[in-house]
Amino acid sequence: MEPQRQEYFAGISDGVVIDGRNGSDRGFLPNGHSHALTKAVRVVSGTLPPMTNGTKMAQRDMDGDSSDEHAPRLNPKPAYSVLQKLRTITIGAGFSGMIFAHKLRYEHPEMEQIVDNTIYEARSEVGGTWLVNTYPGVQCDVPSHIYAFPFDPSPDWDRFYSTGPQIQEYIVRTVKKWDLDRDVQFNTRVVGLYWQEELSQWKVTVEHDGKQHDEYADVVISGQGFLNTWQWPRIPGLQEFEGHKIHSAAWDHSFDPTNKQIAVIGNGSSGVQILPQMAKAEGTQVISFQRGPTWIVSRMDPGKLLGKSNIGSNPVYTEEDKRKFRLDRESHHQYRRKLIHNINKAFRMVCTRETHASR
Numbered sequence: 001m002e003p004q005r006q007e008y009f010a011g012i013s014d015g016v017v018i019d020g021r022n023g024s025d026r027g028f029l030p031n032g033h034s035h036a037l038t039k040a041v042r043v044v045s046g047t048l049p050p051m052t053n054g055t056k057m058a059q060r061d062m063d064g065d066s067s068d069e070h071a072p073r074l075n076p077k078p079a080y081s082v083l084q085k086l087r088t089i090t091i092g093a094g095f096s097g098m099i100f101a102h103k104l105r106y107e108h109p110e111m112e113q114i115v116d117n118t119i120y121e122a123r124s125e126v127g128g129t130w131l132v133n134t135y136p137g138v139q140c141d142v143p144s145h146i147y148a149f150p151f152d153p154s155p156d157w158d159r160f161y162s163t164g165p166q167i168q169e170y171i172v173r174t175v176k177k178w179d180l181d182r183d184v185q186f187n188t189r190v191v192g193l194y195w196q197e198e199l200s201q202w203k204v205t206v207e208h209d210g211k212q213h214d215e216y217a218d219v220v221i222s223g224q225g226f227l228n229t230w231q232w233p234r235i236p237g238l239q240e241f242e243g244h245k246i247h248s249a250a251w252d253h254s255f256d257p258t259n260k261q262i263a264v265i266g267n268g269s270s271g272v273q274i275l276p277q278m279a280k281a282e283g284t285q286v287i288s289f290q291r292g293p294t295w296i297v298s299r300m301d302p303g304k305l306l307g308k309s310n311i312g313s314n315p316v317y318t319e320e321d322k323r324k325f326r327l328d329r330e331s332h333h334q335y336r337r338k339l340i341h342n343i344n345k346a347f348r349m350v351c352t353r354e355t356h357a358s359r
């Protein structure tokens with residue numbers, strides 16, 4: 001393509017460039033881009049398409065016309081082309097990173113031809129929260145059937161609420177089943193993100209095996225979670241304490257609690273799960289330090305949703321329940337809908353009189 005044409009072409013809002021080297025205008029673009037293709041072909045053949053807002057702005061940019069100083073300047077380089085995919089970098093391979101990988105690959109398969117996505121994961125396995133938090137009693141407070149990958153909810157949960165290890169096992173199994181870790185680089189931490197104005201790209205500094213290098217991306221997606229860095233509370237003398245000191249977010253499994261005097265500091269979601277586990281270990285004396293009350297929302301009655309009564313707050317699913325969910329996908333779907341509806345209903349309690357009145 002002639003240089004001027006290539007330049008004009010690059011300014012088209014769809015950002016498509018056709019490589020005419022093999023003489024063909026066809027076969028490069030993914031499905032759903034026929035409109036862009038038509039425009040492109042018309043440009044290549046010299047028939048200019050009517051200008052859209054995008055092309056007008058791009059043309060103005062190239063003409064050096066700065067009459068509208070507030071108009072965004074378009075980068076003349078296309079975001080992607082047949083020769084170069086859009087480069088995305090995802091940080092993290094927890095639920096968020098894996099759901100995004102699934103969306104790119106299965107919900108929008110055409111993206112495979114447009115987007116080159118690399119997932120950097122600091123740890124050596126997928127799972128994020130559920131890989132890392134392994135303290136005694138770790139459990140999810142969202143019902144198992146809806147704390148799930150939306151594209152592959154399991155019919156086989158053992159209980160209404162699941163433990164951390166059960167959720168981690170489900171994540172690993174589902175990621176393997178859908179090959180979602182194909183583009184994950186494990187043991188690789190993102191340590192710097194710098195926007196490069198002149199390139200319209202992110203410079204992403206990653207660290208692997210103690211060595212750093214830079215990668216570049218058009219789009220960075222953060223799936224790094226907001227609960228994965230932890231710190232000790234600032235309590236004078238804590239650092240000098242000579243007994244065994246364990247943080248819930250980095251549990252030391254070599255610690256044997258039996259016959260020990262144990263202080264549990266804090267009564268947040270982790271504290272309330274750890275406390276009973278320490279108390280029931282043999283011969284322990286446990287003190288719970290609480291500086292404020294714990295507020296607990298009354299739970300839904302799991303039995304009601306299953307048409308059963310008196311089955312407790314975390315009942316098991318019977319083999320019959322599981323079989324029904326497995327064989328009758330619609331009933332599984334409806335059951336999950338009921339769960340979500342019940343959870344959403346609970347948000348009414350945070351509505352004030354004013355917000356009710358304004359609805």
Ligand SMILES: Cc1cc2nc3c(=O)[nH]c(=O)nc-3n(C[C@H](O)[C@H](O)[C@H](O)COP(=O)(O)OP(=O)(O)OC[C@H]3O[C@@H](n4cnc5c(N)ncnc54)[C@H](O)[C@@H]3O)c2cc1C
Pocket residue numbers: 091092093094095096097120121122123126127128129130133138139140141142188189190191223224225226227228270
């Ligand atoms: C103990 C605990 C219990 C919880 N229980 C519930 C619950 O009952 N119900 C509920 O709804 N939510 C709960 N949560 C919240 C939970 O974090 C989210 O539900 C969900 O798992 C978050 O997934 P995520 O993929 O967004 O983040 P995460 O699971 O945190 O995953 C982030 C990933 O990004 C990686 N990462 C982070 N920074 C970098 C970096 N710079 N470079 C490379 N990789 C990086 C991490 O290693 C991690 O694998 C709980 C959280 C904790 C800590």
Ligand SMILES: NC(=O)c1ccc[n+]([C@@H]2O[C@H](COP(=O)([O-])OP(=O)(O)OC[C@H]3O[C@@H](n4cnc5c(N)ncnc54)[C@H](OP(=O)(O)O)[C@@H]3O)[C@@H](O)[C@H]2O)c1
Pocket residue numbers: 139140141142227233234235248265266267268269270271273289290291292
């Ligand atoms: N849903 C679940 O099953 C589950 C389980 C675990 C974690 N999580 C999630 O993970 C996140 C973190 O939860 P978390 O419980 O680990 O941490 P957290 O919510 O930050 O709770 C920390 C607790 O420690 C207390 N604390 C801090 N410093 C203290 C001090 N110096 N003296 C006495 N008490 C002190 C805090 O008291 P104050 O409240 O007074 O600050 C609070 O009770 C939350 O978002 C939570 O929802 C969820």
